[in-house]
Amino acid sequence: MASGSEAPTTGEYIQHHLQNLTFGKHPDGHWGFAHGAEEAAAMGFWAVHVDTLFWSLLLGFGFFFMFRNVAKKANSGVPTRFQAMIESIVEFVDSSVRDSFHGTSKLIAPLALTLFVWIFFMNFMDLIPVDWLPWAASTAGVEYQKVVPTTDVNATMGMAITVFILILVYSIRFKGVGGFLSELVFNPLNPRELGMPKVVWPFVMAFNFILEIVSLLAKPVSLGLRLFGNLYAGELIFILIALIFTAGAGLFASGLSSVFGEHIPAWFWIVATGSVFATLWLNLKGQLSTKRTLWLLMIEMLLVGGLAFLGGQLMHFGWAAFHLLVITLQAFIFMMLTIVYLSMATEHH
Amino acid sequence: MNINATLILQSIAMMIFVWFCMKFIWPPLLKAMDERREKIADGLAASDRAEKELAAAKVKADEEIRQARDKAGEIVDQANQRHSQILEQAKDDAVSEKKRQVAAAESEIGLAANQAREELRTSVASLAVLGASRILEKEIDAEAHRELLDKLIKEI
Numbered sequence: 001m002a003s004g005s006e007a008p009t010t011g012e013y014i015q016h017h018l019q020n021l022t023f024g025k026h027p028d029g030h031w032g033f034a035h036g037a038e039e040a041a042a043m044g045f046w047a048v049h050v051d052t053l054f055w056s057l058l059l060g061f062g063f064f065f066m067f068r069n070v071a072k073k074a075n076s077g078v079p080t081r082f083q084a085m086i087e088s089i090v091e092f093v094d095s096s097v098r099d100s101f102h103g104t105s106k107l108i109a110p111l112a113l114t115l116f117v118w119i120f121f122m123n124f125m126d127l128i129p130v131d132w133l134p135w136a137a138s139t140a141g142v143e144y145q146k147v148v149p150t151t152d153v154n155a156t157m158g159m160a161i162t163v164f165i166l167i168l169v170y171s172i173r174f175k176g177v178g179g180f181l182s183e184l185v186f187n188p189l190n191p192r193e194l195g196m197p198k199v200v201w202p203f204v205m206a207f208n209f210i211l212e213i214v215s216l217l218a219k220p221v222s223l224g225l226r227l228f229g230n231l232y233a234g235e236l237i238f239i240l241i242a243l244i245f246t247a248g249a250g251l252f253a254s255g256l257s258s259v260f261g262e263h264i265p266a267w268f269w270i271v272a273t274g275s276v277f278a279t280l281w282l283n284l285k286g287q288l289s290t291k292r293t294l295w296l297l298m299i300e301m302l303l304v305g306g307l308a309f310l311g312g313q314l315m316h317f318g319w320a321a322f323h324l325l326v327i328t329l330q331a332f333i334f335m336m337l338t339i340v341y342l343s344m345a346t347e348h349h
Numbered sequence: 350m351n352i353n354a355t356l357i358l359q360s361i362a363m364m365i366f367v368w369f370c371m372k373f374i375w376p377p378l379l380k381a382m383d384e385r386r387e388k389i390a391d392g393l394a395a396s397d398r399a400e401k402e403l404a405a406a407k408v409k410a411d412e413e414i415r416q417a418r419d420k421a422g423e424i425v426d427q428a429n430q431r432h433s434q435i436l437e438q439a440k441d442d443a444v445s446e447k448k449r450q451v452a453a454a455e456s457e458i459g460l461a462a463n464q465a466r467e468e469l470r471t472s473v474a475s476l477a478v479l480g481a482s483r484i485l486e487k488e489i490d491a492e493a494h495r496e497l498l499d500k501l502i503k504e505i
Contacts, residue, residue, distance in 0.1 A: 024353070041351055049355040056359060060366045067374040074381035076388050090378050110371040118366060149359075154352060158359025162367075 010243055017130060017239050020049035020152060021144040035143065049152055056149035059121040063114070089117065093335070100339045103174070103346040108339060111166070115159070116335040122149045123231055123327030127320055130238045150231040150330075153224070160224030163338050167219060170345035179348070184212040219341050223334060230330050234323050241316045272304040474502045 015037065022040040024047025025031050033050075034040035040047065070086040079087060093113045101108050125148040137145035149155040171180045185205040186192070196204060276297065283293040478498065 020351075020355075022351070022353070043351075043353070045353050047351070047353045047355075048358060049353070052355055053358055053362070057362055060362060064366065064369050064374070067370070067378070071374045071377040071381075074378050076381055076384035079385075087378065087382055090375075091382065094379070107367075107371060110375040111367050113375065114363075114367045114370040118363075152355065154355035155359045157352070158356045159363045161356065162360045162363045 013243065014236075014239055016144070017134065018146070018236075019144045020146045021051040021142060022047050023050045024048065033143065049146075049154060051144065051146050052149045052152040052155050055125060055147055056118075056122055056155055059125070059149070060118055063117045063121055067113075067117070089113070096336065097339055100336065101343040101346075103343065105170075105342075105346075107166075108342055111342075112335045112339055115338055116331050119150060119159075119227065119334050120328060120331035122155070123331055125149070126151070126231060126234055126238065126323060126327060129316075130235070130242050148231060148235055150227055151235045153228045153232075156228040156231075157220070157224035159334075160220035163223055163341065164220035167216075167341050167345045170342055174346040175348065183348075184216075185209050187212055219337075223337055223341075227330050227334050230326060234319075234326055237319055238316070238323075241319060272300070276300055276304075470502055474498055477501060 019037055019040070022034040022043060023032070024034065024040075024043035026034075026039065027042050034043060034047070067086060070083050074083060074087075090113060093116055094109055097109045097112050128147065133147045134145040146152065171183075175183065185208050187208055188211065189204050189208055191201045191204045279288065279293055279296045279300065282288040283290060288296070478494075
């Protein structure tokens with residue numbers, strides 16, 4: 001939520017959540033963070049989204065150290081559970097690469113693994129309740145915080161551009177510059193095979209070239225924008241569900257404020273959180289049957305936040321469960337498409 | 350939603366992470382996994398082999414046991430045969446020993462009888478001479494009647 005003293009409107013709340021922490025050169029010449037979307041836009045191209053880079057680097061290093069740790073200790077003996085999990089991911093990526101990529105390359109498999117795990121981690125940030133980290137950041141004095149790097153088109157397109165560069169490098173390496181260019185102009189209509197007169201060749205080749213360039217450029221765009229679109233939409237729905245919480249709490253808060261006055265005291269939230277925690281704790285200790293735990297939780301949530309709040313909880317849970325599939329699938333699709341595009345780049349048509 | 354330099358930095362970050370993965374993660378993990386796969390395959394092959402060897406050993410052991418049993422039967426047969434042979438021979442020996450001893454006893458008896466007879470004969474001769482001399486009241490010259498006496502002895 002905004003660090004301002006007034007409660008933000010719905011529009012402000014959403015906009016605030018969709019604004020990256022941007023560092024760049026202000027139009028008046030000094031460097032600093034942008035306060036608001038207009039200032040960020042005024043910084044032009046030479047600005048960076050600090051939050052996107054921070055979280056993506058953090059998660060990237062998280063991936064690196066997690067896997068490196070296992071890789072260092074890996075031996076052919078009996079694996080630990082964690083090692084087995086890591087190895088099953090590696091195995092999965094390896095078999096995906098073997099199935100789809102028919103050339104030999106030392107790069108493709110590690111590339112695919114990195115993309116899959118890294119993008120999964122970045123997507124996973126979406127499942128952290130939308131207000132937690134921005135709230136923590138605003139408490140620490142950072143105005144904006146967008147914690148899901150893949151909801152930033154710069155991050156997804158940045159990765160797509162790297163893949164695009166690799167596509168070009170592979171095309172030229174496996175087909176040569178001439179081969180690559182001739183593929184661009186002799187596909188999909190090959191005037192030689194169609195037996196066209198020499199006069200129309202330039203026109204056909206120009207037509208082919210336009211088509212092929214479009215399909216070539218469509219590759220990074222389809223990679224980056226698809227991932228961005230899915231995650232951005234998912235993020236937005238989480239924000240909207242969070243708004244339902246607020247709205248529901250507001251609806252019920254009139255009842256609460258009749259009890260507590262204008263401000264609901266902090267101890268109310270502490271008691272509420274504590275009772276939920278205690279319920280779950282008792283269940284884990286075997287003192288409470290799961291069925292009764294669920295009923296108790298429902299009643300507690302009902303008491304705490306009102307009916308709309310409960311609805312918000314359920315919606316949040318439902319969307320999070322569904323989103324869990326989405327983030328995995330999107331990470332997988334990015335990986336698979338990268339493999340397929342690079343495979344296409346190495347094959348002659 | 351601004352496109353800005355984040356694009357380039359993210360792109361660079363990705364390249365670096367991919368390089369990390371290529372260099373430090375993928376090769377050791379794959380190596381360990383391949384080695385383990387090989388180990389497991391070897392282990393399975395070894396267990397297969399051991400199973401086959403076990404079966405072969407069992408067949409061999411059965412064969413050995415069968416042979417041993419045959420041999421044992423043979424030996425028992427031989428022993429039985431030998432037993433009866435020895436018995437037979439002992440019987441034969443006993444019989445012949447008996448015959449021999451009987452024959453020896455008989456010949457001894459015959460010898461003793463002959464000796465007795467001889468002694469008897471000589472004593473008869475002397476008795477006869479003694480008797481005759483008593484009858485004749487006169488000393489018979491043994492030398493003079495030797496011829497007659499010998500004739501007499503022979504007749505007895």
